[in-house]
Amino acid sequence: MKILREILSPLLAVLAAFIVGGIIILLIGDNPFETYRLLLGNSFGSLKDIGYMLFYATPLIFTGLAVAVAFRCGLLNIGAEGQLYVAAFATAWVGIKFGGTIVNVFGKDVDYSWMSLPSILLVPLCILTAVVAGGIWGMIPGILKAKFGSHEVINTIMLNFIAIALVSYLTQYHYKVPGDAILQTAPIGEAAHIPRISQMIPGMPEFVPLSVAFLLAILMCVLVYIFLWKTKWGFELRAVGENPSAAEYGGISPKKQIIIAMTISGGLAGMVAIGEVLGNRYLYYHDFSGEVGFLGIAVALLGRNHPLGVFLAAIFFAILSRGGIFVDAFTNYVSKDLVEVLQAVVILFVASLQRFSKR
């Protein structure tokens, strides 16, 4: 009965969003059923489709978990976007500096690196960098909230802009290959690349960028679940989220938990860098995110801040992202922007139904 109640409002929200979206599609002049068939029916047809869909789902699982952990402590982490930007740049930086990157610039070889580490050291170092960099960027608003009481929502929004400006500066002025028209860094060393699942599964084209980061994302769902519900630390974190003053009365320091929750949240958001930098583009590309940090809020919300829910919600949004490309190509008027509209309407409905179902 409890489970039914938990999934009822997300399902209602999705249904409502599709109805609103359907009306918009009708007004624009296309067939809603045909559009929705294109949107939802292109993620399972072949191994290539599945691979791409899971590739889209990977960062959403990380950011969804990030928002969910903070939320369980009563915090709204709007800052996943900034956290993953910082993490992605830092990860690429380590991959360049310790990966033996040499780039041919106007006919001359330029050495960008300090040293060449072997894969077995470099990959863990890069992954650690992603988590730590994201964690530090998440810890800042945590400390600001704990020490000065300033609201994490405003601070994370501001830190998003600061993070994006900062890494854009570093990329543009220090780590861009001269002559490169795109705002991106030099490539990371090959030793920093992580294996692609598409190369292991026969029948899945190798260009599908689905990497082992997806497996890591599943592992993190399990670990976050164990942490939140099976450990003392997770209990304390949730206790603060449920009722800070009661938790404090019970000997738990809300301030400490706020800092811990925001740091973990930032670290999870930072993991987006693993799939993106080490498994997809093999460099830091400035516009890589596509707002997955903000979508993490929608994923967590739709997934009821539970790791399993987060996983399912991430898959759902990934199906939409994959389908958007087909909607763009095969309808007369509707563009892939429909996906964003549906996501937004889902957010509005879930947010509106949430308190309603609590009564």
Add this chain to the structure above:
Amino acid sequence: MSEILTLSLIFSTIRFATPLILAALGGMFSERSGVINIALEGLMLAGAFTAAVITYESGNPFLGLLCGMGAGALLAFIYAIACIKFEADQVVAGFGINILMLGLPALLSSAIYDSAGSTEQIDQANLLPEFFGLNVVSVLAFLLVPICWYALYKTPFGLRLRATGENPAAADAAGINVNRLRYTAVVLSGILAAAGGAYLSIGQSSLFTRGMTAGRGFIALAALIFAKWKPVPVLFACLFFGFMEALTIPLANVKLASGENIPVQFIQIIPYVITIIVLAGFIGRSRAPKALGIPYRKEK
């Protein structure tokens, strides 16, 4: 330094400050009534898009501005229903509105104009007119500051609004309809923010492009916090942030001793850094209205 501080810098400061002033004044009404307004960005985009479409189709920028403000009011009303009637988390709902306004204008403009998310170029003659280098909307924005000050501090409406944001239960006991007042305040914020957005699409430029506000709604929010939710300080905060944006133009040509340009990124982040510092209480405490973000449910 002297070649940087010129008359043109003053004018571009005013130009950049205009949308910020309008959005921040709008945000002020909403937040003073107790409703957080993260949605300013989306409300501005609603105004910008609608104004661009209507102006292009009708050739009348004032009709465009008016319809833009209408669209802002409508969207703000939807936001208000979610926040007040359904007691949705205001930050989450606000982000929903922002994401909606990234997608919806792009969806509509690609359907209407077969473009990748932007509207058609509007004739220079059909843009909002300027007088002595000042856009009508800039003049409007500056005039609104004393008007909003008067409304907030010298009218019964303002008194009720402030009471509602500080102590809704007491306001209710005094016979104020708390939630109706909040609806009014949020819709007002939509109208003002949308006017700021319209200025961007049919004043400063001549078409709507996807996400053209580029974070200005959040800078307006930052200015509002910096100004401690007060109208006259809002003006100065917005002028200051507008000045920061204006500075990036002349500084693009200034070379450092090392022969490099001054990175614009360092100027761009100043408003955000200041907001964090102010919120942490290092430069005078900025205190939000007490009931900010808390839905009000009448006791029965």
